[in-house]
Amino acid sequence: MKEKEEFSKQLADRQKQVEQLICGYLPREKTAQKTLLEAMCYSVENGGKRIRPILLLESYRMFGGSEDRLSALVAPFCAAIEMIHSYSLVHDDLPAMDNDRYRRGKLTTHAAYGEAMGILAGDGLLNAAYETALLASGDEKDNTRILKALRILARKAGAYGMVGGQTVDVELTGKPLTAEQLSFIYRLKTSALLEASFMVGAILAGADDAEVLAMEQAATDVGLAFQIQDDILDETGNEQTLGKPVHSDAKNQKTTYVALFGLTQAQEKVSELSNRAKQTLQKQKGDSAFLSELIDWLVNREY
Amino acid sequence: MKEKEEFSKQLADRQKQVEQLICGYLPREKTAQKTLLEAMCYSVENGGKRIRPILLLESYRMFGGSEDRLSALVAPFCAAIEMIHSYSLVHDDLPAMDNDRYRRGKLTTHAAYGEAMGILAGDGLLNAAYETALLASGDEKDNTRILKALRILARKAGAYGMVGGQTVDVELTGKPLTAEQLSFIYRLKTSALLEASFMVGAILAGADDAEVLAMEQAATDVGLAFQIQDDILDETGNEQTLGKPVHSDAKNQKTTYVALFGLTQAQEKVSELSNRAKQTLQKQKGDSAFLSELIDWLVNREY
Numbered sequence: 001m002k003e004k005e006e007f008s009k010q011l012a013d014r015q016k017q018v019e020q021l022i023c024g025y026l027p028r029e030k031t032a033q034k035t036l037l038e039a040m041c042y043s044v045e046n047g048g049k050r051i052r053p054i055l056l057l058e059s060y061r062m063f064g065g066s067e068d069r070l071s072a073l074v075a076p077f078c079a080a081i082e083m084i085h086s087y088s089l090v091h092d093d094l095p096a097m098d099n100d101r102y103r104r105g106k107l108t109t110h111a112a113y114g115e116a117m118g119i120l121a122g123d124g125l126l127n128a129a130y131e132t133a134l135l136a137s138g139d140e141k142d143n144t145r146i147l148k149a150l151r152i153l154a155r156k157a158g159a160y161g162m163v164g165g166q167t168v169d170v171e172l173t174g175k176p177l178t179a180e181q182l183s184f185i186y187r188l189k190t191s192a193l194l195e196a197s198f199m200v201g202a203i204l205a206g207a208d209d210a211e212v213l214a215m216e217q218a219a220t221d222v223g224l225a226f227q228i229q230d231d232i233l234d235e236t237g238n239e240q241t242l243g244k245p246v247h248s249d250a251k252n253q254k255t256t257y258v259a260l261f262g263l264t265q266a267q268e269k270v271s272e273l274s275n276r277a278k279q280t281l282q283k284q285k286g287d288s289a290f291l292s293e294l295i296d297w298l299v300n301r302e303y
Numbered sequence: 304m305k306e307k308e309e310f311s312k313q314l315a316d317r318q319k320q321v322e323q324l325i326c327g328y329l330p331r332e333k334t335a336q337k338t339l340l341e342a343m344c345y346s347v348e349n350g351g352k353r354i355r356p357i358l359l360l361e362s363y364r365m366f367g368g369s370e371d372r373l374s375a376l377v378a379p380f381c382a383a384i385e386m387i388h389s390y391s392l393v394h395d396d397l398p399a400m401d402n403d404r405y406r407r408g409k410l411t412t413h414a415a416y417g418e419a420m421g422i423l424a425g426d427g428l429l430n431a432a433y434e435t436a437l438l439a440s441g442d443e444k445d446n447t448r449i450l451k452a453l454r455i456l457a458r459k460a461g462a463y464g465m466v467g468g469q470t471v472d473v474e475l476t477g478k479p480l481t482a483e484q485l486s487f488i489y490r491l492k493t494s495a496l497l498e499a500s501f502m503v504g505a506i507l508a509g510a511d512d513a514e515v516l517a518m519e520q521a522a523t524d525v526g527l528a529f530q531i532q533d534d535i536l537d538e539t540g541n542e543q544t545l546g547k548p549v550h551s552d553a554k555n556q557k558t559t560y561v562a563l564f565g566l567t568q569a570q571e572k573v574s575e576l577s578n579r580a581k582q583t584l585q586k587q588k589g590d591s592a593f594l595s596e597l598i599d600w601l602v603n604r605e606y
Binding site for chain 2: 033037040087095115116127166171
């Protein structure tokens with residue numbers, strides 16, 4: 001119990017830290033395009049859990065990255081990955097996509113600012129992610145790492161990563177999926193950005209290729225476990241704790257892991273994947289304690 | 304007349320060259336997200352004039368950039384800037400934006416693939432632009448140039464560049480504009496990416512800061528001249544030569560340079576701006592002949 005409280009405090013501290021980082025990079029200059037800048041800030045400042053920048057930061061720390069280099073080298077990437085996550089939600093909520101007017105109890109961006117501004121704010125955020133990551137600076141050795149990290153970030157966010165996953169999800173909604181198709185969607189839609197977080201943190205800290213690859217594998221597992229837990233909560237969760245309707249997958253004719261394999265096997269899969277991810281982290285140099293607790297928290301959450 | 308033919312041939316050669324470059328970078332792997340990849344390719348392969356990559360390439364050449372480094376260092380940026388241009392058209396054509404079903408006589412991306420895929424193909428292309436530019440490679444000195452070029456590209460494409468211009472254009476359509484607001488929109492919406500083209504080419508060739516700044520100024524002028532010429536053609540052009548309806552600005556209640564200042568002053572402004580741009584180029588080291596002819600062609604076009 002004491003440990004759990006301790007972790008909650010550490011997590012809250014990290015969330016506060018990365019939120020301050022991110023907000024520092026959001027455009028604030030009030031020029032003619034101020035509606036766009038407001039809509040971009042609105043989209044990011046909606047109180048997300050900030051999982052991705054925290055994973056990035058803690059991966060950097062686990063591989064012994066220096067705290068001195070944090071603000072010049074790592075913070076821009078933390079902000080960038082959260083901007084990419086935010087833009088994907090903004091576009092996902094659009095009428096032609098999921099058509100959601102509320103997210104976390106607040107109006108979605110297009111509901112608050114109009115559909116054209118929803119499209120442009122998403123575009124602006126995706127572009128701002130690269131503008132921000134490109135603020136990372138250092139010496140010539142750092143430049144090589146920065147470029148490597150940028151390449152991973154861009155690949156994982158794109159057609160062979162997150163955007164690809166969104167596309168297949170959109171195309172196949174309402175159609176029965178095979179287990180293979182479902183894993184493909186989960187991996188690209190959710191794991192890809194988590195993979196980028198772990199890998200970018202490791203690269204910036206100077207991890208070698210084998211270490212970066214191990215972090216990718218761990219993040220793949222975490223993402224899949226997270227999505228399967230999502231499926232479980234939709235089946236078993238409490239509407240009030242979740243803050244969103246349950247059984248929505250069945251209503252929307254979405255194939256889920258639970259529908260394909262049943263509740264028991266789904267729960268076993270979550271344990272198996274998260275344990276494997278934690279083992280992978282434990283094998284790395286550095287202290288993986290906080291990240292392991294974070295993984296447990298992510299996959300055992302009830303909301 | 305002979306010179307004009309010579310220039311047309313040179314331009315056609317360049318267009319062919321950059322199209323081959325760009326097409327080489329378009330994603331082709333036929334995986335589960337193949338509809339997305341098809342929609343992305345469809346958007347880029349619609350027969351544009353390829354102005355931006357040509358300006359980038361010729362700016363690189365003017366500053367003495369080596370032909371040997373072209374494919375490793377410059378080609379990825381040429382493809383990237385055309386992808387950014389293409390994504391902006393795809394999103395601009397969406398129902399919530401300009402709601403255009405045809406572009407250059409072909410169905411727009413969302414008209415051909417559906418609105419959700421139009422949004423995602425645009426997102427995929429913007430992201431692919433960075434994935435592609437990040438393929439640029441070289442030694443440690445090149446890395447510094449690559450990062451500098453990426454920063455310019457990202458800034459000019461974003462909220463303080465092209466996306467910002469789109470936003471103000473959307474917000475102010477149908478409202479009377481001042482000359483200052485109109486210039487602001489033209490500069491961000493059109494000049495920004497031309498500035499990126501000239502600046503990135505110069506940076507990759509090793510131009511110094513003063514030279515890069517001069518290229519930015521030249522591109523600002525070219526972009527403004529180009530947009531004012533657009534306004535002139537909407538007033539005086541031949542519908543068949545143009546391939547689109549004339550007097551559409553008046554119908555859409557768009558403030559234009561011609562509406563604000565009259566035809567004569569608009570034509571004088573185009574000459575003044577394009578002459579100043581050519582003078583700026585002539586002051587740089589290297590041969591500006593082809594670029595000067597290209598500027599004349601851009602601002603004197605009848606379509």
